[in-house]
Amino acid sequence: MNYKKISIASVAVGMFAAGAAFAQDAEIATWSGFRKGAASFTFDDGAPSHVTDAGPMFKKYGYKATFNLVVNWNPNWSGFQGLADEGHEIASHSNSHGNNMSGEEASSKKNIESHIKQKYGIITVAYPNCNVPNESAVKQNYIVGRICNGSWKGMNDEMGKDGPSNWAQVPATMTGAEGQLKSTNDFTGRMQKVIQSNGWAAFLTHGFQGKNNGNANYSPTDINAIDGALKWAQQNDKDIWVAPMGHVAMYLKERKASKIEPQDGGAANTMAFELKHSIADNISKYDYPLSIRVKSDWKKVEVTQDGAKLESKVDGGYIYFDAVPNAGKIVVKNAAAAAPESSSSAEPPQSSSSEPEVSSSSTTALPTQAFDGRHLAAYVDASGYITVQNAQGLSITVFNSLGNVVRTTKGLGLEQKVYTGAKGVYVVKIGNKAWSLKIK
Incomplete structure (x- = not known):
């Protein structure tokens, strides 16, 4: 099963109205998007090839990775900042890559x-x-510590749906010439x-064959x-x-600590x-969105959280959406009888006339200042x-190629x-700030 099921007290929302709805069950997905596993x-090591080769490769497929840097090996800071700007995670691999972290x-x-x-700053460390x-x-400085014992020293590298047994020793499987995955x-x-297995796999890669490492x-x-x-x-994105x-x-x-509490909908x-958890430490706010589905026979819905419109879909008798814990009331409306939302015309932010066409999953920032x-x-x-990413509290507007507004919301x-x-x-x-993006 790839979800955590939470029973909710039945909440009547318009007993006498046609199509009155009752919230009976809500489920938090084990993995984002109700996928069956995670990877x-x-x-490691901040190789030049991570910027020049790995970054473009991941951009091509719309995925993000973790790059663990060694401070004294003088990584390409601007290049890795560019990867961070595109949604990748930058993490620590020590100052000097000595025999141990040495404090x-x-x-x-x-x-x-x-x-x-x-x-979030630096929340992951990979031990050298x-x-x-x-x-x-x-545990005082990071939310996760990665080691490299996955089948490399004959140790267990399997993680189930509940994650590792020790968050300071999260296993990863070595790749490449000396590793198991080639x-x-x-x-x-x-x-x-x-x-x-509904589990999680982590892969540990250094440099690439024939590249500047x-x-x-x-x-x-x-x-x-x-x-x-x-x-x-990408071909199996519905599962992994x-x-x-x-x-x-x-x-x-967050998923293991969260609960869903019914609230007064206020209308038929x-x-x-509300989606809540009580995780607290000095490292992270733990506001990564969780995937939720609610059983319903509604055919068309609108979902908001604290007034921000959330992407949602209806499929197989469920309403699917992602919501942020502790970010305000989530309201699901039956929009089947409502008039269709009209696109409003507005002047979109203009890009440079010399801006190149962007490919699927790429990001062209205009500008990329903090x-x-x-x-x-x-x-x-x-x-x-x-x-x-990183847009908490900011207004977000999406324009189509005709300059019409197709979505207005705010960052959560x-x-x-x-x-x-x-x-x-x-x-x-x-x-x-503005970005030009292409959906293929």
Whole structure:
């Protein structure tokens, strides 16, 4: 089963109105999008090829990865900031890559944060040289600590739907010449396995065969093997969720701690809920969106959270949407009888006439300056959703190629799906910044 089922007290919403609805059951998906398994691609050592080769490869398929940097190996900070701006996770791999972290958990985090701006800062650490971590130091500074014992030293690398047994020792499987995963079939076989088990797989890659890897010269991996794995994942995106390690960790921790509480809908043909958890630490706000479905016979719906319109769909007797924990009341309205929403005409933010055509899942920022200490991101994900990142509290407007407004909403959590529609070019405006994106 790929969801957590939560019984909700039946809530009448318009007893005497035609089509009166009752909220009976709500479910939080085990993995985002009600997929059956999760996979995280992690890259160690801050290789030049991670920027020049891995970044474009992941962009091609609409997926995001985790890049673990060694401070003193002088990574391409601007290049990795660019990856962060596109929604990838930047994480710590120590200051010096010595025989152990040598107490560098806090200092490497601070050092990387002085160069890289992303909403949560540095929340993931990958221990160098496959060493056993200082668990207390990990938990004081990060939400997840990755090690590299996955089948590399004959140790267990399987994680089920409840995640690792120890968040300071999250296993990953080595790839490349010295690792277990060498070919596309090796990667896809592992992803098929976690789909069957509702589990989570993490992959550990250093440099690529025949590429500029700098210090990441251990166990080079055939980049075509990963390209093939991402292509397979995109073709099977309904079953496998590919996301950065820190994001999967947030989702999993939130899902295990969250509950759904019924609220007064306030009108007929309306049901309302609140999604809450009480996770608290000094590292993360834990506001990654959780995927929810509500059983209903409504055919057309509108879903909002704290007034922000959420992407939703109706399928197989369920209403599906993503919502952010502790971000306000969720209201689901039966919109079947309502008049269709008309597109309003407005002048979209203009891009440079020399701006190149952008491909699916790419991001062209106009500009990409930090706002309020965070870097905004907008991209098309593997499922064809226009997705924004780091936009909490900001207004979001989506324009089609004719300049018509097709969606207005506001930012909620770390990552938010804001629109999916017909193929074509769209302009997404977040606050006073804009992105040109193409849905294929």
